[in-house]
Amino acid sequence: MSSKPTELTITRPDDWHLHVRDGAALKAVLPYTSRQFARAIIMPNLKPPVRTVAEAAAYRQRILDAVPSTDRFEPLMTLYLTDNTSPEEIVKAKASGFVHAVKYYPAGATTNSDSGVTDIRKCDAVFDMMQAQDLPLLLHGEVTGDDVDVFDREKVFIDRHLAPLVKRFPNLRVVVEHATTRASVEFVREAHARVGCTITPQHLLHNRNAIFKGGIRPHYYCLPILKREEDRKALLDAATSGSPKFFLGTDSAPHTKNSKETCCGAAGCFSALHALELYATAFESVGKLDQLEGFASFFGADFYGLPRNQSQVTLKRETWTIPDELPFTESGLVPLHAGEALAWKMV
Numbered sequence: 001m002s003s004k005p006t007e008l009t010i011t012r013p014d015d016w017h018l019h020v021r022d023g024a025a026l027k028a029v030l031p032y033t034s035r036q037f038a039r040a041i042i043m044p045n046l047k048p049p050v051r052t053v054a055e056a057a058a059y060r061q062r063i064l065d066a067v068p069s070t071d072r073f074e075p076l077m078t079l080y081l082t083d084n085t086s087p088e089e090i091v092k093a094k095a096s097g098f099v100h101a102v103k104y105y106p107a108g109a110t111t112n113s114d115s116g117v118t119d120i121r122k123c124d125a126v127f128d129m130m131q132a133q134d135l136p137l138l139l140h141g142e143v144t145g146d147d148v149d150v151f152d153r154e155k156v157f158i159d160r161h162l163a164p165l166v167k168r169f170p171n172l173r174v175v176v177e178h179a180t181t182r183a184s185v186e187f188v189r190e191a192h193a194r195v196g197c198t199i200t201p202q203h204l205l206h207n208r209n210a211i212f213k214g215g216i217r218p219h220y221y222c223l224p225i226l227k228r229e230e231d232r233k234a235l236l237d238a239a240t241s242g243s244p245k246f247f248l249g250t251d252s253a254p255h256t257k258n259s260k261e262t263c264c265g266a267a268g269c270f271s272a273l274h275a276l277e278l279y280a281t282a283f284e285s286v287g288k289l290d291q292l293e294g295f296a297s298f299f300g301a302d303f304y305g306l307p308r309n310q311s312q313v314t315l316k317r318e319t320w321t322i323p324d325e326l327p328f329t330e331s332g333l334v335p336l337h338a339g340e341a342l343a344w345k346m347v
């Protein structure tokens with residue numbers, strides 16, 4: 001019989017892709033993240049989005065105000081790229097010391113992306129400056145529009161936009177956010193070292209069958225949408241490979257229960273409650289728990305040029321039941337795998 005470890009202690013991880021919203025929602029969700037993670041790259045898709053360094057500074061302060069006094073947490077801010085972002089704002093962003101990246105959303109691709117970029121080729125002057133300033137570009141890598149099947153949008157984005165972009169700006173640091181396909185994994189592997197990739201727990205644990213198991217399951221609906229089993233396997237293989245190009249980004253994206261369980265449900269899975277335990281479950285499923293620390297705690301920091309964390313966290317093998325619902329705003333918040341058992345627990 002192989003003996004399974006009963007405890008796992010690793011360097012405290014960081015979350016390189018996180019939505020924490022604002023106001024009461026921010027206060028409700030931020031403590032889950034600050035309990036597990038030392039830092040997180042904060043997505044700027046508020047309404048209205050975080051477009052300037054001044055807006056990022058104010059948002060950063062609201063996040064810090066929501067950190068429980070028992071935790072230490074550093075929000076790493078991002079700017080939302082629009083058709084009107086200026087190269088001067090990029091210079092300011094780099095000089096601020098607290099803006100660590102710029103996020104590209106194709107207009108209309110996902111939650112709160114109406115102000116996104118309408119044509120990526122319009123942003124060349126900004127990309128030039130980001131390359132010069134070494135400020136990373138984070139990509140929601142999907143094309144929009146009804147001419148492309150929803151399951152193919154990431155692959156088509158790579159061919160149409162990402163591959164040419166990486167060629168045009170060879171020194172630009174790029175992160176393919178929440179990769180969902182074998183095609184993305186292969187692209188990132190073959191690209192130069194300035195191209196990285198975040199992977200979510202839901203894309204490591206599920207394929208698209210989860211959305212339709214016995215009926216429609218809105219809590220498995222996120223964007224980019226879950227893909228085929230061969231894609232999931234490729235992602236799990238990349239995440240557990242020890243390659244420093246692949247690192248943890250939960251894409252935890254809280255929406256009220258009412259806005260998920262409705263006729264036009266919002267996209268996003270909430271995983272901040274138990275993110276590390278979910279990743280541990282995925283890594284253990286392929287016997288690669290020993291690769292979790294690099295993925296969760298080292299490679300992202302190295303990519304962003306930030307120091308690795310000094311403190312540690314411990315997971316225990318202890319079965320517990322994920323709550324059906326957490327307190328949130330007008331209605332509750334349903335975490336990923338609500339009501340199911342989880343075999344790891346952070347202590």
Ligand code: NCD
Pocket residue numbers: 019045110111112140221222223224251253254267268269
């Ligand atoms: C995110 C959200 O709700 O803000 N939703 C999601 O499905 N991932 C937006 C995003 O990252 O696409």
Ligand code: ZN
Pocket residue numbers: 017018019043178251253
């Ligand atoms: Zn996201």
